[in-house]
Amino acid sequence: MLRYLDHLEEWLIAFLMGGATLLIFVAVVHRYAAGVPVPVLQDALLKIHLSWAQELCIYMFIWMAKFGAAYGVRTGIHVGVDVLINRLDPGMRRRYILFGLLAGALFTGVVGSLGANYVWAIGHTDQTSADLELPLWIVYLCIPCGSYLMCFRFLQVAVSFIRTGTLPHHDIAHVEGVEEPGAAYPIADDLHPADLGQRGER
Numbered sequence: 733m734l735r736y737l738d739h740l741e742e743w744l745i746a747f748l749m750g751g752a753t754l755l756i757f758v759a760v761v762h763r764y765a766a767g768v769p770v771p772v773l774q775d776a777l778l779k780i781h782l783s784w785a786q787e788l789c790i791y792m793f794i795w796m797a798k799f800g801a802a803y804g805v806r807t808g809i810h811v812g813v814d815v816l817i818n819r820l821d822p823g824m825r826r827r828y829i830l831f832g833l834l835a836g837a838l839f840t841g842v843v844g845s846l847g848a849n850y851v852w853a854i855g856h857t858d859q860t861s862a863d864l865e866l867p868l869w870i871v872y873l874c875i876p877c878g879s880y881l882m883c884f885r886f887l888q889v890a891v892s893f894i895r896t897g898t899l900p901h902h903d904i905a906h907v908e909g910v911e912e913p914g915a916a917y918p919i920a921d922d923l924h925p926a927d928l929g930q931r932g933e934r
Contacts, residue, residue, distance in 0.1 A: 734888075741803055741881070748796035752789045759785035784863040791861075791871055798878025805836070805885040808900030829899065830890060837886035840879045847875030 759782045766777040804810045817828050855869035893899055 738806070741799055741806075745796055745800050745803060748792045748799075752792040752796065755785050755789050755792070758782070759789075787861060787863040791866075795874045795878070798874045799881065802878060802882040802885045805882055805889060806900060807902050808889075809902040826893075826897070829893060833886050833890040833893065837883050837890065840883040840886060844876045844879030844883060847872065847879055851876060 762777060762780065762782050766774060768774060801810075817825055820828065851869050851872050854872060855867070857868075859868045860866060861868060861871060889900060
């Protein structure tokens with residue numbers, strides 16, 4: 733079940749980021765191409781209205797940021813200042829880390845609840861967005877959804893830390909789906925190359 737949630741989270745972030753980037757690219761090209769004095773092309777482009785593109789792009793990036801924050805908690809890519817905490821004795825360090833994780837879960841849970849209450853209230857009105865004329869409750873739905881997911885990720889990391897004593901760590905040099913050369917042919921010092929014959933002997 734968690735695997736499907738992880739994949740859904742990743743695909744949603746990728747779709748929103750890619751879609752928003754593509755949308756802005758099309759809108760910018762349309763804006764400048766419509767200014768080119770080519771009679772047939774200019775008339776055709778001026779009939780296409782993309783005034784809603786900026787608003788949709790903003791909403792897509794907001795949704796992406798909310799779910800991306802939850803993804804960051806799961807994978808450990810958020811920036812953390814842990815110089816002092818790492819100098820504490822293991823028992824005290826463990827307590828501080830658990831306190832931070834549970835405080836994050838509490839905060840995001842409160843934000844999610846306040847956001848859900850706001851969405852419920854605004855859902856009973858006729859308020860719509862300026863350009864797309866979307867019901868605003870759909871736009872603001874990212875607050876409870878993203879915050880509750882982030883709260884769940886904080887609790888997930890906390891439970892994992894209690895069981896294993898480790899936190900998720902993101903290796904910036906690792907590329908998902910790409911195997912490291914040293915994995916198939918381990919080298920003694922991992923610094924100097926060796927030919928296949930020497931690797932096979934080891």
